[in-house]
Amino acid sequence: MKVAFTSSDGICVDCHFGGSEAFFVWEVDLNRARCLGPRSVPDRDGQEDRIVARANLLSDCAIVCTEQIGGPAAAKLVARHIHPIKTAGATPVTEIVQRLQGVLRGHPAPWLRKAMGMAPPEPDRSPDQTA
Secondary structure (H helix, E strand, O other), rough: OOOEEEEOOOOOEEOOOOOOOOOOEEEOOOOEEEEEEEEEEOOOOOOOHHHHHHHHOOOOEEEEEEEOOOHHHHHHHHOOOOEEEOOOOEEEHHHHHHHHHHHHOOOHHHHHHHHHHOOOOOOOOOOOOOO
């Protein structure tokens, strides 16, 4: 799964979604993570909607981690099946990646399972239940 981070240096999530000049994209799975590099935000000249341009740039990402994001921008991401996550202040990207991997190893939410291409969890069955 690809995860984008709003960062000025690729080390910490320290930018607002609408003000970030680049998004650092990582490929993250249960046991591995690697930075695929930055994606520069296109120049706003000729763009009707800068938020749509940013969402299009991240169309292959499942998650965007950002320090701040406005409601309309978050709604545009969610409409494209990109889940925005706000951080508490400047947070190291590697810390977020490790936490995300921990969630993936446990019981991820259905939307996250889908983003990872994971099968739905097996329903819990007590011994007296029959299929």
